[in-house]
Amino acid sequence: MDDRATSTGADQPEAILHGGDLAAISRRYPDAPRPWIDLSTGINPVAYPVPTIPPASWARLPAQAEDDALRAAAAARYGVAGPEMIVIAPGTQALLQILPRLRPRSRVAVLAPTYEEHALCWRRCGHRVGLVDDVDALADADVAVVVNPNNPTGRLLPRDVLVGLAATLRRRDGLLIVDEAFIDLCPADASLAADLPPATIVLRSFGKTYGLAGVRLGFAIGSADVVRRLRDELGPWAVSGPALAIGTTALADAAWLEQTRARLANDCQRIDDLLSKAGCAVIGGTPLFRLITSPNAPDIAERLARHGIHVRRFPAQPSWLRFGLPGNASEWHRLAPALGDAF
Template sequence: MLEHGGNLRAAAQLYGRDDWVDLSTGINPHAYPVPALPANAWHRLPEPDPGLVAAACAYYGAPDLLPVAGTQAAIQALPRLRGPSRVTVSAPSYAEHAHAWSKHGHTLRLASYAGLDEAIEDSDVVVVVNPNNPTGETVAPEHLLAWARRLGARGGWLVVDEAFGDTSPSLSLAAHAAQPGLIVLRSVGKFFGLAGLRLGFVGAERPTLHALADLLGPWAVSGPAQAIAQQALRDTAWQQDTQAALGAAGRRMRALLQSHGIAAAGTPLFHWWPEVRPEAFHTHMARRGVWCRLFAEAARGIRIGLPPDEAGWQRLERALQEWSNR
């Protein structure tokens, strides 16, 4: 399996400490408050709940959606719904996309965001993460829709991963997800801070959703996940407060990094920058109990999320100051 953030057990074994400020994932550190659940959420087989789909369609502005056990489930399943295809994946981006499409007989290539338009003509599938993880790059919706039309006209797909799209709703293509050739992935884990639910949604043409549902099989999403997410997706007051809080925290992070000479890009939930010595920076921070995300290969850089409290902010600031003074 590929390496991901959130691996605190490995960090504890490597550095011999358990008092981490975990900035390695980009998940909202202030999660939606989980409500008390009805007993039947645990007892009954989790048949699909139309109330969950209705809540998700209202929140994302989508015509139809398929709940899945995290967008990771869809990422792994979509390559199995097509015969051998020419696939272009935006790079650098969430590595599971390229990993999944490299299997099942597909021909994979990676393209920079600047090279995606050129890749449309000789690809059957193009995968774009928007906003991008880890770099925060974005593609305008009108460009994406034009690409989807070009691909869809010949039976191709544009897969748009909007896992971090909640803080940039104007970028979303969820409202257009029934357009031929367009597949949109959304996640409950990032903005709502509920990664442990393993819940996401797929928007696409109805035949694609049916094929994906058949492949994933029955009871794909747990009863507790359905009950919790339905409330979270309908809680507009919490969503508005969280948008404001994350916006303020993102601006604070950008200013803090700039004060230490770091020009970062990203979203309110995470920031990324190319680092000349990423391994050294990662080790420096880890020895001070700050766990960030190291990118040591193609995208040599560092990604950090948001601290959960003021003590975490202060520890991060001290560690950055010591790095600046080294």
């Protein structure tokens, strides 16, 4: 790893900019049209219809049977060999903060640029963290972290590359962590979950694809030892009864997922066409967001904000902007002329 890209827990934790900060952006632009269109996240704008929640789910602690039902639904949806390989958490972010506590002080390599919370969580626990831009450089670390497909670039590493990396790390008692938060809409064989390599932990997110980020639901897939240690760290009743019920129903709904896949494919083509007509180069993305580059990106974001449209900026890559997808006809109608004015 390049020492110029490393940091230790002795550093002050950096502030990280996230999407979805709509209250803050609206205060900066008080004269912008309302309602705001929030394209700053990679969350499905058309959420899964929340099922009726049994009243008992609100009134009592979750039962083990409810946890078992969700793990079985997740195993079936993700193709995992068995539900005993799955841990349920109150969002993937909670798992990111726990995982560094399960390893001794280590050399951690994160394939970057990517979701910055990965590096920050390992640094906070005193690990030496390096940001690398070459997948081969991950093999020199004790712990390698890959977001696949990547946020925000959309880069999707082939399965055989990750399996080979896991084998290399295993020979040195290392660990591969693959964050598959945006993989639900990719081909099934892109995921490692169905045939998990040794020395590998896969993270899956519920809220992004299902448009229910507020439910706070995520999963870790790993060996028996990893599952036990994560459950111990999370403690009892880590996930609410309503979240368990929603997740169980949604993950079992194959028809909704296929309809969503088709809709998002059409919407991605639509926004790509709009961006192209505005003179912007789409350089990456997933079915839930698109990444563009422009030397005028900061000005474009400012102009869109004056139209009441919030997109994701990247201070470390100032020429990049990430666009989520509009969720309804009104938002599409507002976006097209705003793009014309912004570019």
